[in-house]
Amino acid sequence: MQTGTKISLLGHGALVTWALFGGAFQSEPLPFTVQDVSVISAEEFAQLSAQVAAPEVAPEPAVLRDPAETPVETPELAPEDAPRPQRPEPAPVAPAPEPEPEVVQPEPEPEPEVPDVAPTPPDLPEPLSETPQLAEPEVGRENDRVAPEPIAPPEPDSQIADVTQEEVTPDAGAEANQPVQDASQQEAASDRIVTEAESESDNPTVLQSTPRPRLRPRNLAAQPDPDPQPEPQPEPQPEPEDTRAADVSSAISDALANLGEVEAPVPSGPPLTEGERNGLRRQIAGCWNLGTVSTEVMRTVVVVGVSLQENGMPESSSIRMLSFDGGSQASANTAFAAARRAILRCSRSGGRVGYDLPTEKYQQWKEVEITFNPAKMRLR
């Protein structure tokens, strides 16, 4: 091969090599910017470029509208007006704890020899009572009102109402009318009557010392049973079968007689849940005031029937005393009057009209029989 050919081949080879791999050794590409544009029609461009004419002024001003009718959006506060959040102060860095001195472990004492027989525990005084004692005495507050659940005294500026509601005041600087409502709270109540003598500070129920745990008895066999079970009573002698047959036959006849009675009204739909029953119970109990009745009335149980409308309102003419027990007719009348007041008063409470009951189960609570039993209230 001629020298010229060799030089040509080497030169062309180098050129091809540079053409193929020379770009890889280049640096960053030149910067360039990209801008989004939108395409509009000629008519749109003409509208944009046309001179804006001044609006025509009406000869008479328009009628002003009540701002209450036209809701005005409250302008948002400029960021400059907003209080700047305080930067939290850096928490003080706790000083590094000093290195604890080295604790020199004492030499372990030699363990005493453990005898085979357990030592007899020393005689310690028996605890005063095995029953747990209250750490804090149940001291009620003196109050005119006794309710099932104690209610704390209301705030000084609060009004007494059936329901508790927060106070709402208009925001400072707001232009729109805002509803205003006064704060109200339920009247303070205690859960029982507290006499002057009982409100004394020296209450004997205060725990004076920690009860010590009871020691294991030394001899379980010799320990008398602290709570002896009553001896099983001898089984009653079986009655003669003739009597039992008579009882069963009378029970059957009673059951058959009752079958005829229960066929009449059968409410449809699912029954009320226990929670729904308790809800109705609580609604009425809040108005069942026994503060003015005599001690005899407090011993009288009355059963009151009432028909409720679909909105939960009682029909006042339907409220009737079905039965009473434990007192005279006069005391039953007084107890019934208190029960009737409770049913009627609490049918409206705190904006609620009618008792809060599930409408879809109306057939279940259309007719209600309420037993007013003041037994628990006598103890307060």
Add this chain to the structure above:
Amino acid sequence: MTLAWVRQGFVKQAAVVGLAMASLVAATAPGAVVAQTGPLRIEITDGVIEPLPFAVPDFIPADAAASQFAAQISRVIAEDLAGTGLFREVPKGAYISNLTDFSAPVNYTDWKAINAQALITGEVAVEGNLVKVKFRGFDVFAGKQIDGAGLQLVGGTDGWRRIAHKVADVIYSKITGEGGYFDSRVVYVSESGPKNDRKKRLAIMDYDGANVQYLTNSNAIVLAPRFSPTGDRVLYTSYESGFPQIHVLDVGQVQQRVLSAGDGIMSFAPRFAPDGRTVVYSQSEGGNTDLYTLDIDSGARKRLTSAPSIETAPSFSPDGRQIVFESDRSGKPQLYVMPASGGPATRISKGSGRYGTPVWSPRGDFVAFTKQNAGRFHIGVMRTDGSEERLLTASFLDEGPTWSPNGRVIMFTRETQGPTGRALLYSVDVSGRNLKPVRTPEGGSDPAWSPLQN
């Protein structure tokens, strides 16, 4: 034979059981589910105890002369009811309705809106020296007049307060179911002067402290006045002769006489029996004090106790069959109950401390007493068998309880501590609520409540 009887019995028993099972199946059939039928039944056991709100608009005067009485009578009614602690007056400023006509129908909605649960309206007319008061009480939420709470009362113009008290008594009894006590009086020992030179005299007043009248002068020490069951006489102990003697005083004529137990014999702590003719009292002879009864008409005396201990402060049960009294026969004063004719006594006070001055409730269910324990004095009540003891008050010195005519309220003496201490009358509800002083022009002690006036 025995085996045959047993077999026969087994067959019968099997038949009975089978029949019972069949009836049980029938009773639990889907169409006869008792729990799904009838009205919704609930039981309410938790109520509230709070004063009942009521409204008493000023009574409407039928004529010009009645104007002053109309407002005053309605005020006394309101104070009577509110003073029990069982009622709370709705302020007049909250009224929506203005009553101008006694016969006009009541707008219940307006009174419901202010939560007035009872409403008392009335009309007053004056004819000469007579005041006529017509009134009605309404159950606002029931929307009707309270049964029996619509009456007309007539009395002298100087007795307008009694008419107001009677109106309040009617309303009170119709709402609470127990008798009222507003138309009653209290006899007590009025005390004036410093503690070391205290002047004492008998006084009588309305239950609320109004119309005070003095029955004796303060020349001699007087103690423990007690009303007769009819309220026309008062027994009391006087040191007029130098030693204690029982006197009886006619309240209407303010005349008194001595019920002498004998020359030089000290007699004290008298109290009428329910029959109004017998007086039970303590008599001290030879250093020993025992209980006696005295027939006022015949002067016959009977000794009820005979013990070396001190027996005093007797009080009859309302049926007149028993007497509760104080005795230190166990070493310190305790309460005992014995038959009215004397005999074995049963101790009823069981707590620690010293018990005294027992008084049987007019209803017969409780005994009120004074108790001294741990340096404090208490007024308390207990059942007549000593159970359910409850202390109602606690102070430096409380003593001498007396029952209101309906057995609902107790009035007693409270003495404050120190050289300037005073004796004042207080009252408290039997539940322990509504403890408050009774207003008297001077100090007062030893109150005794009268029965309701006729």
